[in-house]
Amino acid sequence: MKAFTRETSTVAYVPGVNCDTDQIIPGRFLKADRAEGYDKFLFHDIRRDADGNLDPGFPLNRPDAEGARILLVEDNFGCGSSREGAVYALADAGIRALLAPSFGDIFFNNALKNGIVPVRLPVATCEALADRLAADPQATVTVDLEAAQVILPGDLGAHPITIDAFARDCLLQGLDEIEMTFTYMDRITAFEAERMARNPWLGR
C-alpha cells in the first residue's frame, strides 16, 4: 500500500448527503481489471448529462478541480454497496484524502486499505470549509497524518484526525496488513485449534 504521511492540496467539493457507492462507481463497471485503471469510472453517471457528455457544472469537471487530491463530501459518504471499486476509482484519480461528517463503515475501511485517509469533521466545520472554498477555490488543506491533524485554510484552524492508531500506523508506514498478520500466526493457529475442538463441524 502507498504510504501516507502528509498531503497538501486544493480541495474539490462534491455535495450530496448519502452519496452511495453506486454514484461513485456504477455497478456495470465493476467487471474491469484493476490494471486498466478505475479513474475513468469515478462518479461516471452523475458527472455526465443525459447524452453522456461531461456536465461542466459537476464539481470535478470544473477547471478549479484540476489537481485536487482532497475531496470535501457530505454525510454518510460511501454508504451502500461494499464495492471496493468505489475506492479504486478515487485512488486511481489521485484522491488521497476525503473530508466529511461521516462515512459508510465498509467504505471507510476500504479507503484505509488503499492509502486514502477518510477524515471525519463536525458538520459545522465542513459547512464552513465549503463556504471558504466557494469564496477561494484555490485555498488549500493539509492532511497531516503524522501529527494526526487536518489544517484547514486560514482561521478555520487545525482539527484532529480521529482514526485509530493501528490504521494510522499502517498508513504511515505503507504496511502490508496481511504480512503483519502473519507475524501473529502462532496465536491464530492456537485459537483456531481450540475453536475447532469445540465446534468440529465448522472445519469440515
Added chain:
Amino acid sequence: MTPASDTTPRTLFGKIWDAHEILRHPSGQSLLYIDRDLIHEGSFHAFADLKRRNLRPRRPQQIFGIADHYVPTLGRSADDAASPAIARMIRTFDENMEWGGLRHFGIASREQGIVHVVAPEQGITLPGLTIVCSDSHTSTQGALGAIAFGIGQSENAHVLATQTLWQMRPKTMRVTVDGRLGQGVTAKDVMLALIARIGAAGAGGHAIEYAGQVVRDMSIEARLTMCNLSIEAAARLGMVAPDETTFRYVAGRHYAPTDQEWDLAMAQWRALPTDDGATFDREVELDGGAIAPMVTWGTSPEDAVPITGRIPDPASFASADKRKAAAKSLEYMDLAPGTELDGLPIDRVFIGSCTNSRIEDLRAAAAILKDRKAAIPAIVVPGSTQVREQAEAEGLARIFREAGFEWRQSGCSMCAAMNGDVVGPGERCASTSNRNFVGRQGPGARTHLVSPAMAAAAAITGRLTDVRRL
C-alpha cells in the same frame, strides 16, 4: 479479551465478538477469527491479490463460493449471459474457486442462489458464528444470531489468507419492536419505517440487535429481511437472538451439526441471547401496531412513507442538506410534492433480491396474485434454486405465470442490475429490493421499494396500491 467478570451482563453481540477475539492490538483494533467467508463473482480482485502474493486460501473448508451477482436469470450457463464480459465474470469465478480448492455452488448447481439466501438455507450460517462476505447485505445472516457483515476486497484477501480480520468493535444499538403488526404489514415495512425514522446514516458504526414481541413472533425469513436492511440504516450489522424458531430452522440443514454435535452446539447457542441487565449504547423503540405498508418516494431508503401518505415538500425538511437532497431526488424521480403515493402509475415490477426472495416472500406475493392478472410487465426471481423448486412444488410458480409474471432462475438480477436485467431509463419500478439509489436498477431507472405483497398489488393495478384494500 473477556469482560471484567463472568457475571457482567453481556449482549448477544458482545458474547460472539468476545468469543472470536484472538487478540486486541494496543490501538484498540481486534484481530477477529472468521468462521465463514462467502465468495461471489465480484471477489476476483481478492483472488488476483492472493495470486500476486503467491498465497492460497488458508482454510478452504471454511470458504464457500456462490455465483449470484452476474448469473443470467433466463438460462443456467455462462453462455446465456447478457454479454461476453458478464460471461467472463462467471467463468473467472469458477476458475478461481477451482484454483483455491474451494467448495462452490456454480450457476448450474442445485445449491445456487443469492449468497444470503443460500447460506442460511444450507446451514452454512449458524448461530454464534462470525461470517463475512464481500457484499454489504451480509448483515442478512445475523438473523440466525451470528455476527455477519460486509467487507471489501482487500479485507476479503486478508480473510482468505489468514482466516482473520482486523476490526474496531462497533457500538451497540437495540431496536425493540413491540406490539403486533397489522394485516398486510411485513418485516420490510418495519425496516423502512425504522430507516425513515433514524435516517440512512442513523445506525452508523453500530451493531443492531432486533428485539421485542414483533421480532420474537417473526419467522426466520422475516428476520432475514430485517437484518438485511440494517445496512440501509448504515449499521455495521444486524442480528436477532437465536430462539426455538431459529433452532427449528437450522435443524437438519446440510452443514448444520447433527447428533451429539447438535447437542454440543445447542448448549452453546442457548447461552447466546443478551443477558438481563446488559446495556446498549443506543436504544430505539418502534410500535409495531402503528406501522403501515411502506413505500419509498426518493433515492435513499430513508425516503419512505406509509402508502397512505403523500410525497413530502422538500421545504419541510429541517436541514439545508436534506432540503437539497429531497429536491434532487424528486427531480430524478419525476415526482411533485404533495402527490398521493397510492395510485401512482408504475411501469414494471420486480420481485426478488436478498431482501425479499425467500419462499415466504413468494407465498405472500402469490396470495395476492391468485386469480388476478398483472397490468404491467413483472418478473419474479427466486432467491435460490431451492426456493424456485419449492415454489414450483407448491404451485406458486403457476400462479405467477398465470398472472402474467415471468418466472426466472435465481440470482441478484434486477436489484444489482449487473447481469443485464435492468429497468429502462425513466421507467418506474415497484421493487422488493433494498436500494432506490440513482441508477441502481439501471441508468435513469426510478425505484420504489415495497414489500412482496405490495409489489404484487402494484402489478395488478399498474399503480402503487395499498395492498390492504385488495
